[in-house]
Amino acid sequence: MWLVWGVLAWGMLFRLIPNKKIPIGARKHNPCSHNPSHGGQKPANIHKGAVAVALFWLACVSAAVFVMRLTGFLNPQTMIILTLALLVLDIAFILFYCPLQRWFMKNHCCTTCRIYNWDYLMIAAPLVIFPSFFSISLVILAVAVVVRWETALISHPERFSAKTNKNLRCSACTDKLCSLNIIKKHK
Numbered sequence: 001m002w003l004v005w006g007v008l009a010w011g012m013l014f015r016l017i018p019n020k021k022i023p024i025g026a027r028k029h030n031p032c033s034h035n036p037s038h039g040g041q042k043p044a045n046i047h048k049g050a051v052a053v054a055l056f057w058l059a060c061v062s063a064a065v066f067v068m069r070l071t072g073f074l075n076p077q078t079m080i081i082l083t084l085a086l087l088v089l090d091i092a093f094i095l096f097y098c099p100l101q102r103w104f105m106k107n108h109c110c111t112t113c114r115i116y117n118w119d120y121l122m123i124a125a126p127l128v129i130f131p132s133f134f135s136i137s138l139v140i141l142a143v144a145v146v147v148r149w150e151t152a153l154i155s156h157p158e159r160f161s162a163k164t165n166k167n168l169r170c171s172a173c174t175d176k177l178c179s180l181n182i183i184k185k186h187k
Helices: 002-016 050-070 076-095 099-105 116-129 133-155
Strands: none
Touching: 002 076, 002 116, 002 133, 050 076, 050 099, 050 116, 076 099, 076 116, 116 133
């Protein structure tokens, strides 16, 4: 349990501290990651798909919890397994194929994804069903990451769009995930 907690907590703390070791998509909310475009454009449709993703995720996780409850498998151990499954899905979505990006967000890559830093909250939130130091501390950290992200989005939407932030353009990309992601191969 400590290992799972440590990996997730470290990842969240790493997102809260501005640094260049995390992908630009996860740090685009930081002022140091913004390279303004001289077009003076305002980002359009920056919130597109975010509510739909949140509702879809809530429905899927609620259905999983409901099935666990019906089958008698709703316990702390299965919630940890669900959390690990969500973590693996998050990695698969980034590396190979993201249905959230394809169905709801309609963005061309993770770098420009409006919900990039929601991942830890989506992974850790189901743990609150069984409150403990582990679950509550992870959710608090995840909420801190999302609040910081959303506050920056509201205050500085220009940091989140490739039209207004040159660092988010394909020409500036250093992540090299485009060669793996199926969606990007077909664009």
